[in-house]
Amino acid sequence: MVNRCVCFKKRFVELKKIARRKKANTFAELQQYVVFGRNCQRCRPYVNKMLATGETVFDVMDEAEAAHWEKQG
Numbered sequence: 001m002v003n004r005c006v007c008f009k010k011r012f013v014e015l016k017k018i019a020r021r022k023k024a025n026t027f028a029e030l031q032q033y034v035v036f037g038r039n040c041q042r043c044r045p046y047v048n049k050m051l052a053t054g055e056t057v058f059d060v061m062d063e064a065e066a067a068h069w070e071k072q073g
């Protein structure tokens with residue numbers, strides 16, 4: 001189960017609230033309001049999927065799915 005940016009200890013449920021409040025629609029926009037995703041970047045496809053779908057808890061993505069969501073932000 002993946003539910004946070006591990007490097008910065010930021011749960012996706014928190015990131016989603018901030019995204020809604022600030023009307024941040026992309027990974028980069030969201031980074032203007034909260035510090036996350038600046039290290040290993042493994043959270044990037046999950047945050048992109050969260051921004052697109054509203055989901056905050058994910059199964060671990062395989063490479064193909066991660067590559068797909070990597071490009072969505």
Ligand code: FES
Pocket residue numbers: 004005006007008036037038039040041042043044
């Ligand atoms: S898990 Fe988000 S930067 Fe490493």
